[in-house]
Amino acid sequence: MTELNERLSAGPAGAVLANTGAGSREVLTWARIGRRLQPLFVPAVILIGWELAVRSGAVPSGLLSSPAGIATGLWFWAFGTAGSGMNAYSGTLIANIFNSGERVAEGYALAICLGVPGGLMIGFNRGFARTLDPLIQAMRPIPITAWMPVSLTLFGVGAASAISLIALGAFYPIVVNSVMGARDINRQLVRAALMMGATPRQIMLRVIVPSALPAIFVGLRLGAGVAWTAVVIAEMVAVKSGLGYVLWDAYYIGRMEIVLGDMAVIGLLGFLSDRLILAVERRVLHWKNDNSR
Amino acid sequence: MPRVETVDSELERKIDLRKLTKIYGGDRPVAAVSDINLQLAEGRFAAILGPSGCGKSTLLNLVAGFESASHGSVTVFGKPVVAPGPERAVVFQEANLFPWLNVFDNVTFSARLKGAPRQHYQPLAEELLAAVGLTGFERHMPDQLSGGMRQRVGIARALLMRPEVLLMDEPFGALDAQTRLQMQQLLLDVWEKYRKTVMFITHDIDEAIFLADVVYVMSARPGRITTELQVPLPRPRTMSVVTSGTFNQLRVEIFESIGQHRQ
Structure with missing residues (x-):
């Protein structure tokens, strides 16, 4: 005691x-x-x-805005009357969020449509692996920033350029993880499905896809991160709207409170999109969560 | 004439292995199983008994259609085996349930592959779940079940396919001794009800005698059947038969057979 x-x-x-x-x-x-x-x-x-x-003036405000200054800047950027007074950004935040968000959504969707099925085929079928995997592995080290001139040449200045870069950037983590997901599946589960009379299509949809989903979701989360990186870079160069464009534009005219506020917004959007994917993952992979609870 | 047809088909209703040989290639080819001849009539329970590495699982994989023979033939109920198929249900060593499906969905997977409406398979699924003692566990996920319970799901899943034969690959090998005894009894009780043709792979002598009508003893490298023993124990059997004289006599015979063929 x-x-x-x-x-x-x-x-x-x-x-x-x-x-x-x-x-x-x-x-x-x-x-x-x-x-x-x-x-x-x-x-x-x-x-x-x-x-x-x-x-206190220890740091000149022209060099770095104060947190309060950033908050004020964000407020007018979001809720100010568009085209009023001296503030060129007034009231344009929501429109810029939608511009960038739409590009991310389109590029990301494209990356999923190509990366997930492609990765599953490469991971499960040796023929696909031999024809496509070396190509993907050879292209993957080329950073998406290096693709910028090519995408501008192909698609010109505009949304298509940005979307192609986002799709390419998000494609790699999605395809690589989908390949691993399909490659690492328990072959005995495939045998179990075969002995129950499953067709190749049913094996793919009812065994390989659910088996690979945990790995696919890893790729989806990594891909979303790359997609936000890509949209900022692409909009700095290839488009005249969106959060990345504003970021660079504000830097050029010395509006540091907008630059820093823009960074905060991009970070928040990245965080929210990751939470969204996580929420979907929890629902889809409920059989995994039940176990670890 | 229909009478003759019946006789014909009855003759064919068996597992028929002729000169079955499986050689794994490479620079030094190894025969996993060699020159296996085996005829197992409908409704009979056969145990294939052998040490690990003797090729007994290869033998089962050949009948299941997961692997193809190098020489010889596998015919099941008159049809040559070329690929896996639902007329040959397999119960695996690890239960191999789909971890993302609950017990009911695992058991009814084969019916749902065919797109059968729920009312077609639900009564049989419920009956089989009751037979293996899993009523009330329909919505449990495989991860929430013990090893023995997972194997019971595997047995129910196999029987739901209404297969011609049941191929069991050391299904109780990974279970603890007590659970294994329970599962053996449960399998016999279920078998009495459905009387499927069973090929049961095991390395456990007592398990082979307790379950089977006929025990095939295999030797290793190359895997051959060295002895075929009929088990004249009456059915239905309970655990008490393991103390009978006949049971012990069979054990001695199997031990002697294994001893003779050991290098």
Whole structure:
């Protein structure tokens, strides 16, 4: 008994438990809130320090906007009246989000349509693997940035150029992971389906696809990350609208609060699209989650 | 004349292996099984008994159609075997259930492949799940089941196909001793109900005698059938037969046969 008490009062948690009555419950609650807020501590210190550094003049505001300045800039970018006063960006944020979002969605969809079926075929069929896999592996080290002149030559300045780069960039992680998913499937499951009379098509749709889905989703999440990278680069060069275009344009005319606000928006969109894919994955792969719970 | 036809088809209703040989290629070809002759009539339960590496699983894969013979022929109920097919159901060593499907969907997979409406297979599925003692587990996922329960799903899945023969590849080999005994009894109870032709691969002498009508003993490298033993134990059998004199006599015969063919 004494040993137990000693053990309980040993750590900070023990100190809390040693208190009795209403007070202890309060302490526990505060401790819990503290743990919840812990991830925000370092960002808060940075933001406050940053704000103070700019306000005190230690960092010139022309070089780096303060967090409050960025917030104000974002506010007018989002909700200001378009074409009013001196602010060229006023009220255009939502339209730019839609521009970039649409390109990402189209390029990404194209990458999925080519990458998933292609990867599954390469992973499962040796003939496809021999004909296509070396080509993909040889092309993959060429960064999508290096493709920029080619895509501009082929598609000109415009959305098609950006979409082709996004599709190409997202295609590689999707196809590579789909290949692995199909290659690593349990061949005994294919035998089980064969002995139950499955046709090749049914083997693909009812055995290989579900087996490969966990790997495919890894590729989809990586691909979405590449897609947002690609849209920013493509819009800086190949299109005259969207978040990437604004980013570069604002930099040129010295609007650092828009540059930094733009970065925050791109980061948020990337985060949200990853959460969306994760939510879909949880639903589709419920049989996996049940186990790890 | 229809009478003659009946006789003909009855003669053909068996597993018929003739001079069956499987050689794995390469620079040094190895015969996994060699010159196997085996005739197993409809409704009979055969155990193929042998040490690991003797080619007994290869033999089963040849009958299942997962592998093709180098020489000789495999004929099941009059049809030469060229590929896997639903008339030859397999119960695997690991149950090989689809982990993304629940128990009911695993058991009814073969019917759903054919696009059969649910009312066609549901009664049989429920009957088979009851027969293997899994009523109430329909919505469980394979990962939530024990090894023994997964094999029971595998047995129900195989029987739902209404196969001509049931091929079982050491289905209880990975189970603990106690569960294995339970599963052997359960298999016999289910078999009494459906009386399928069974080819059961095992390395367990007691299991072979307890389950089968006839035990084929195999030797290794190359895999050959060295002994064929009839098991005259009455059916239905329960665990108590393992203490009978006949059972022990058969054990001794099998031990002697194995001893004779060991190098």
